[in-house]
Amino acid sequence: MAVTLALTDTSSSTAGAPTSSTGTPTTSEPAPADTYGLASADDTTAATIITEEPTCTQWRSIVEKLVQDEYNGWNQRDKTGSRDRSRDQWTPEERAQYDQVAQALRRAADEAVALAKQTPHRIIRELYEQFIAYARAYSDAIANYTPHDEPLAGVMNSATQAIIYICSAITNKTAAARVILIEPVEPPTRFEPLHDPADSKPFMPEPDPVCSEWDALGDRLEQSPVVQAWGQLGGGIPASHWTPEQRDIHLAAAQFHNEFADQIEQAARRSDNPVLQDLAILSAQYRRAYAAAMPTYVLDDAYLEGVGANIFSLIWAACQAAEN
Structure with a gap:
């Protein structure tokens, strides 16, 4: 991650500035900006398949606790119906279920802050940060829920699953076996300024220009006879x-996934949003790895496609949330 430097302002006056032995004012070395304890603070690498991640065990533990709370009946709610009704139209049982899940999401978001700091990978940190931001946003929205708030849950759920699939691909050795099959991509040209993950904010508060392209890509994915x-x-x-x-069907799908990954990356690089770029290109790389694995496909390769699909869905839901 590129570190922003905080420069000492000496342009207006040299009064009080350190001097050399000859009395000439000297310029202080710039002080590095706060890295907030981020292990990934210096990560400026291009998106690629993650083969090691030290936070996976802790993340699984957080998600397991979260899922237990979501299985209070909230997980079996009428999702279509709840999206059409505001909180004041819910039953008392529904309100209790949502309120319990809101509390569980806040707890999980707080626990994820430490993992965002510990991961050595910039893009994994960004996934944690967006889980934190959107889990809190959805939790806050539940008090006055309207159907327009539903995409917040979509971002949060997709971030949760994307990290789980990344970790599963690592554990099952799929990531290490397939990373060698894909070509590296160009590294980013811009980076999100470092911040404390505890203060994470949604990466797309307003619709990004790429959202219209994302809608078109999503429609293409859903309507493709090959897919x-x-x-x-x-x-x-x-x-x-x-x-x-x-x-024949699988190999045709592999070709589709490769072309789709190229379109994802091309759209992402037209965005000025560095987090969107990072996440989208990571999605594209996992989709490429899945496509490359297809001729010798084993069941664990499905985790690669799971990462690509969930990050794509994350961005799609973020676009919908921003538009609402």
Whole structure:
């Protein structure tokens, strides 16, 4: 991460400035900006498949506790119905379920702050920060919930799942096995200023110009006959057991995923939002790795596609939340 420097202002006066032995004022060395204890403060690398992540075990523990609270009946709520009704139209049971989940999300967000500081990877930190920001935003919205608040939960859920899938790909050695199959991409040209993860804010408070492209990409993904045929097969059969017809479907899907990843990256690089760029290009890289793995697909490769899909959904939901 690029570190912003705080420069001492000596332009208006040299009074009180340190002097040399000859009495000539000397210029103080710039003091580095606060890195807020971030292990990733100096990470300026390009997005790529993550093969090691020290926070995975703690993250799984946080998510397990969160899921237990979400299984209070909230997880089985009528999602379509709740999106059409405001809080004042909920039953007392629904209000209790949502309020319990709001409290659980605040706790999980607070616990994730330490992980955002500990991870050595800038983009993993950004995922944690967006979980924190949107979990808190959704929790705050529950007190006066309207259907317009629902996309906040979409961002939060997608961030949660993206990190889980990244960790699963690491644990199952898929990430290490497949990272060698993809080409590196160009590193970022701009970075989000460092901040304390405890003060994380939504990365898209206003709609980004790329959102219209994201909507078009999402429609293309959902309407593609190739993707629909691939989805009907599921991911439960390894390549070694495919029929010739199944192989043709999978390889056609691989080509689609590669092209789709290119379109994601091209759209992301047109954005001035450095967090959106980071997340989108990471999504593209995982999708490329999944496509490259297709000829020798094993079941654990599905985690790669899970990362790509969840980060894509995260950005899509963030666009909807910003538009609301």
